Amino acid sequence: MTAAADLTIWLALGAGVLSFLSPCTLPIFPAYLSYITGMSVKELKENTDIKIRSKLLIHSVFFLLGVSSVFVGLGIGVSFLGQWIQGMLTGDTGLFIQRIAGIFIIVMGLFVAGWLNISSFMKEKRMQFARKPAGYLGTIFVGMGFAAGWTPCIGPIFASILVVAASNPTQGTIYTIMYVIGFALPFLVLTFFLGSTRLIVQYSQKIMKAGGAVMILMGVLLFTGQMTRISNFLLQMVQDTWFSNLG
Numbered sequence: 437m438t439a440a441a442d443l444t445i446w447l448a449l450g451a452g453v454l455s456f457l458s459p460c461t462l463p464i465f466p467a468y469l470s471y472i473t474g475m476s477v478k479e480l481k482e483n484t485d486i487k488i489r490s491k492l493l494i495h496s497v498f499f500l501l502g503v504s505s506v507f508v509g510l511g512i513g514v515s516f517l518g519q520w521i522q523g524m525l526t527g528d529t530g531l532f533i534q535r536i537a538g539i540f541i542i543v544m545g546l547f548v549a550g551w552l553n554i555s556s557f558m559k560e561k562r563m564q565f566a567r568k569p570a571g572y573l574g575t576i577f578v579g580m581g582f583a584a585g586w587t588p589c590i591g592p593i594f595a596s597i598l599v600v601a602a603s604n605p606t607q608g609t610i611y612t613i614m615y616v617i618g619f620a621l622p623f624l625v626l627t628f629f630l631g632s633t634r635l636i637v638q639y640s641q642k643i644m645k646a647g648g649a650v651m652i653l654m655g656v657l658l659f660t661g662q663m664t665r666i667s668n669f670l671l672q673m674v675q676d677t678w679f680s681n682l683g
Contacts, residue, residue: 444600447654448611451593452618454548454647458589459640460560465623466630468582472499472575481630489628496627498572502579504616507594511601511612518602531661537603538659542652544592549648550641561586589644596651603658 455461466477472495473480480492522533546552597615601608626633656662 444604444607445610445614447650448597448600448614449618450647450650451597452615452620453622454618454643455590455593455615456619456622457636457640457643458587458593459637459644460587460589462633462640463637465626465633468499468578469496469627469630472496472578477630492627493624494572495575496624498575499579499582500616500620500623502576502581503583503619504579504613505576506580506583507616507619508609508612510598511609511615514598514602515605515608518608519605521602522605533603534661535659537599538655538657540599541596541655541658543655544596545648545651545653545655547592547648548589548651549645551648557592558588559586560588593647593651600658 456465466480469480469492470477473492475488480488518533543552547554547557594615597611601611604611626636
């Protein structure tokens with residue numbers, strides 16, 4: 437695995453975290469927990485009983501299984517598509533696709549940061565259930581419905597991950613898995629600390645601007661072909677620091 441792939445994997449993880457902390461997800465996070473457990477938000481915040489917390493955690497895990505099945509499935513599909521396209525085209529297609537991916541990610545970064553308004557991306561589309569299907573299996577379906585929709589925050593970020601996956605098919609599935617892990621970790625942590633969501637929501641817009649800026653930088657690096665050079669530089673710096681500490 438190249439240094440550039442290593443860096444992209446960590447960026448995919450960060451993209452998952454950014455998706456969860458976005459204004460489209462974090463503010464409604466307690467409501468989703470309430471919906472999948474059948475308990476009120478007040479009960480979830482105030483009840484510290486171990487059985488209730490265990491139930492909450494199990495439902496969260498099944499919800500994330502539903503989310504990951506859609507995200508990872510799309511990642512696998514896009515990776516095969518990217519591999520097929522590269523196989524059909526001749527010449528230096530890798531660089532061409534990389535540059536297209538770079539332009540797309542720059543545009544998505546501008547949108548995520550709020551510096552570019554694309555009206556078609558502002559529309560929210562989600563699968564809605566009038567009533568939650570019963571049991572843990574129903575929670576999986578709710579998670580799949582959440583992932584299969586489009587929101588102005590998550591959609592552009594995950595679309596960028598899919599474009600990167602298509603441009604590097606051999607690592608595409610890994611990128612989507614890391615994205616899912618990045619989304620799942622804060623989800624599980626905040627399941628136990630619902631009271632902290634209000635504090636984080638206050639900074640969600642600033643978090644999105646910072647995340648959008650990182651996406652723009654990544655897009656520029658992809659377009660100019662500098663991702664590998666930057667990655668090698670960072671890897672060398674870490675190795676030098678590590679060996680100097682050992683010495």
